[in-house]
Amino acid sequence: MLQRFTNERNAETEPKPLSEQVVVITGASSGIGLTTARMAADRGARVVLAARSEDALREAVEGIEDDDGDATFVVADVGDREDVREIARVAEETYGGVDTWINGAAVSIYGRLEEIPVERMREQFDTNVWGLLYGSLEALDVLEDGGTIINVGSIVSDRSIMLQGSYSASKQAVKAFTDALRMELEDEGRPINVTLVKPGAIDTPYPRNAENYMDEAATVPAPVYAPDTVARALLHAAEHPQREVTVGGGGKQFTMLGKYTPELMDTLMKAVFGPQQRKDEPPRPDAESGLGEPAGELEERGDYEGYVAESSLYTRLRQRGRSPSSAAFGLGLVGIAYAGYRSLRGGNQ
Secondary structure, three states: HHHHHHHHHHHHHOOOOOOOEEEEEEEEHHHHHHHHHHHHOOOEEEEEEOOOOOHHHHHHHHHHHOOOOOOEEEEOOOHHHHHHHHHHHHHHHHHHOOEEEEEEEOOEEEEEEOOOOOHHHHHHHHHHHHHHHHHHHHHHHHHOOOOEEEOOOOOOOOOOOOOOHHHHHHHHHHHHHHHHHHHHHHHOOOOEEEEEEOOOOOOOHHHOEEEOOOOOEEEOOOOOHHHHHHHHHHHHHOOOOOOOOEEOOOHHHHHHHHHHHHHHHHHHHHHHHOHEEEOOOOOOHHHHHOEEEOOOOOOOOOOOOOEEOOOHHOOOOOOOOOOOOOHHHHHHHHHHHHHHHHHHOOOOO
């Protein structure tokens, strides 16, 4: 009986093919958001790009249209609810509605918690938490006939990382809100799918645009994946409902290590993952961070100096309903710890 109920509910909420969808993407002027917007348009979706940088958005839409895609843009600060309402209004006015709404806008701060002004952390939450909350609630109004809300969390939604403590806290709030929203919609029987996508470390301008209170430039810890890996996961979720997906086997190993051996993870965090977030060069001036002003330069990739994986076998298997064996993951946990140790001894390689 339970299986029949599940199948009936899945049939009621089955999304359209991506080529027939209208997709809203916030944070679309750089990084994961920009990569996803271009990929969605290339697959035939009509795309509404939203971010704070008008010049970057205009150029992105012109590029999509030059490739025979269909897109429009809205200049919006997701921390302002009226701006988010404007995204929904433009989507309805331009395309008649929305099928998938992706909340991807986020900003980060690097540094020890006691050294970061509380006011700056509050501004970060305005984007990462309140912006996502506003986007989700506005999406409910334009998804009356069904559709999908995809919230971009992070592996730090499951396990905090030092030197990005406030970012970790914001992403854990994202997970809590997303889980609660999903349950309430299911309880009401509303045909709206809610998915949480949790990327690992991704090679985007994210660390360059972050506000930095460290003495060195910021970077991301290995293993690092290309933004295309996240874009593919987001668009897969737009067509195939799922509760949540972690992007990158390395990220999954990170969260499992934190869950099953938290004391070991604490040790590795201090010895490995903390140092891996610093580069041996001066930090970018705080005035140039993306926390207060738009920092997107229409760049998908960052400047990570090590190896960047272009795909994730783990994520592909999970999206097909398959899981790597426990033994393989156990070896992976050992591998990620060893890789971090080598990186600490020999520098980022």
